Amino acid sequence: MANVRIVTDSTADIPQELRERYNIEMVPLKVHFGNEMYQDAVTISPDQFYEKLAQASKLPTTSQPSPVEFLEVYKRLHAQSPDCAIISIHLSAAMSGTYQSALLASSMLEEEEVDVTVIDSKSASFGIGVYVLEAAKLAQAGYDKDAILARIAQLQQEQKLYFLVDTLEYLQKGGRIAKASAMLGTLLNIKPILSIDKDGEVYAVEKVRGQKRLLQRVLEMYKEHFGNQPVDVGVGYSTEKSTADTVVAELKSQFDVRSIQYTRIGAVIGTHVGHGTVAVFVRPAAPDPEPLNS
Incomplete structure (x- = not known):
């Protein structure tokens, strides 16, 4: 074997x-709040991280x-x-x-x-x-x-993946978008649908006004890609499981979902996307591998 x-x-x-x-x-990886250093998923849990993030006057940093x-x-x-x-x-x-x-x-x-x-x-x-x-x-x-x-x-x-962020603040502070774009997006309630390109970089797929339309458009894009084939789904969330539950309910109503795995977005990724983020990972359904004979 x-x-x-x-x-x-x-x-x-x-x-x-x-x-x-x-x-x-x-x-x-590590996350730093000033002089305090924490090991992601070892010495700081997602709950502890997002509580500290909400209270922090300055965005934490991360290191490899x-x-x-x-x-x-x-x-x-x-x-x-x-x-x-x-x-x-x-x-x-x-x-x-x-x-x-x-x-x-x-x-x-x-x-x-x-x-x-x-x-x-x-x-x-x-x-x-x-x-x-x-x-x-x-x-x-x-x-x-x-x-x-x-x-x-x-x-x-x-696999196809999309991130939905509740606020542009963390993307702006992390240098992903310009400050003016973040302010304008906040004022107009414009939210980006984010993904990761073939080179491994985050990019905005589309910009949509309003939370309801945001989710609707993501589901449309998944439907365009996967059609009616059975799918496996992963759903990551930073702070709002209720939002993740809404996404899952909509996916189940429109797709042949064979499996769903929830996960929390941890401290290092959370530093760059912030609270209220939901990430949806969809791929064609596949059974667990059959054990090979030893």
Whole structure:
């Protein structure tokens, strides 16, 4: 049976219960409130983060893991199982240096012949999480590295994602949009539908006036892409689960939804999108992988 271990970072926003169930290693990014530093999903939970964010006078900052942090994980996994292959899947390189840190760590192990493949997800939040979970399920079922990498590449082509933000404030402070655009959008109740392009960068797909029309338009775009085929859905939210529930109800009414996974948007991604954000990740439905014979 193949022996593959899956590593990711905290921006994949995978619930702890799923990380433990599928034996996923997670390296945290960090969020900084002034002189206070927290490890995303380790020493600060989403609830704690959004409470601190609401009280903060200044937007927090974020930082990537060092190559040494990845190196320690790769060495530990190799020591546990010297014949294992490691697949390490990370936040878009266009958004963070996390991928580069992991890549540098893997290069330090070449002489020791540790098999590490580092992947730029070109995505964020549960957009990464979907790839990681699928990879981990295949690994548990006994699939080899090449089969898992092929499935990740397929998912990268198939998955569509849209982010709906409640306020433009965090995008503006993070340098994603100009201050004048943020002020005008707030005054006119104009909200962007955001996605991530093939290069892994956030962009505005459309700008819509009003929350109701915003959701309606997202559903229309998903319908244009997936038609009537069965789909699997991931829904991430920062603070308002009721909004996520509304999105899920609408998806169920218009699509053949085979599975739904809720997740919270954690501290690092939350720093850049803020409260009230909902992210919807849709892909063609697929059954869990059949275990291979050992």
